[in-house]
Amino acid sequence: MVMTVWDRPEPPARPVPLDRERIVAAAVALADEGGLEAVSLRKVGARLNAGPMRLYGYIATKEELFDLMMDExxxxxxxxxxxxxxxxxxxxxxxxxxxxxxxxxxxxxxxxxxxxxxxxxxxxxxxxxxxxxxxxxxxxxxxxxxxxxxxxxxxxxxxxxxxxxxxxxxxxxxxxxxxxxxxxxxxxxxxxxxxxxxxxxxxxxxxxxxxxxxxxxxxxxxxxxxxxxxxx
Structure with missing residues (x-):
């Protein structure tokens, strides 16, 4: 069974405080400013002062990020x-x-x-x-x-x-x-x-x-x- 992004547990939020809610909020802000083409895990990470690899612990793909943004x-x-x-x-x-x-x-x-x-x-x-x-x-x-x-x-x-x-x-x-x-x-x-x-x-x-x-x-x-x- 494939586990959806809503079912997967979030990793620990250290050393930089991070969670899906903050990630999605940053992605929505980027999209509001420049459209979906302005959204990438690298840009979201930069806005949150976190490396993109940190984000992959919370979101596996950009499509999952879009799903979360849509649900928001x-x-x-x-x-x-x-x-x-x-x-x-x-x-x-x-x-x-x-x-x-x-x-x-x-x-x-x-x-x-x-x-x-x-x-x-x-x-x-x-x-x-x-x-x-x-x-x-x-x-x-x-x-x-x-x-x-x-x-x-x-x-x-x-x-x-x-x-x-x-x-x-x-x-x-x-x-x-x-x-x-x-x-x-x-x-x-x-x-x-x-x-x-x-x-x-x-x-x-x-x-x-x-x-x-x-x-x-x-x-x-x-x-x-x-x-x-x-x-x-």
Whole structure:
């Protein structure tokens, strides 16, 4: 049996005081500053004034470190109180995940990966599934959670990609629209893109939060049609 990082005991903390909590906190700080590419056991060790070999006593691989970082942020996603109904449970999961990703943009790069089996990840899963308990058979409930998760994972990644592009180019969304506007106008004037022209001229521009919430409500409406109680 493979022992997970959560099951392995920590080595003695001498001569330099060290534990997984401090290691993960340092790694999260590095990732917040420079993304996942800024995280390495060497850099984490340097921040803690400990050699990288010391860290291998606590964490075997960088992937394990990422698992621990992910679980640390799951604590921010866990709701403080049980949800009132299934919609609130899934809406909480979506919005709280988005808020966590806006605080820790690197989270977007880990969403949709391996299941989170850390204590906080399990608590988030339990809180979410408890809100859907008894609404349908287990397989239907799982597909409902997966569908909502697929939506908010994609939406969050898209939003974070936009934010990163703004920083990289120095152009806000509206700056970019103004810069690309003349070419778009010329292309639409050719008449080759009538559907796109209708969207550009008649569509309503909304902020990221409104777009996220609207799309989430549509997905929840679709899920509602599938959540029928199992036969007695």
């Amino acid at each position: 942020v799951q604590a921010e996603i866990l709701p403080a109180e049980p949800a009132g109904d299934w919609r609130e449970a899934l809406r909480n999961l979506a919005h709280r995940t988005r808020q966590a990703a806006l605080r820790h943009e690197w989270l977007a790069d880990l969403l949709g990966g391996r299941p989170a089996f850390g204590p906080n990840g399990l608590a988030v899963a339990e809180a979410t599934l408890a809100g859907l308990d008894g609404l349908a058979d287990v397989d239907t409930v799982m597909r409902a959670v997966e569908t909502v998760s697929a939506y908010f994972t994609g939406a969050i990644r898209r939003e974070i990609t936009y934010l990163r592009a703004e920083r990289a180019t120095g152009l806000s969304k509206h700056d970019w629209q103004r810069a690309s506007g003349p070419r778009m106008t010329r292309m639409l004037a050719t008449g080759r893109f009538p559907a796109l022209a209708k969207v550009v001229h008649d569509g309503t521009d909304v902020d990221a939060e409104t777009s996220f919430a609207t799309g989430l409500d549509w997905v929840l409406d679709a899920v509602a049609a599938r959540l029928t109680p199992p036969p007695a």
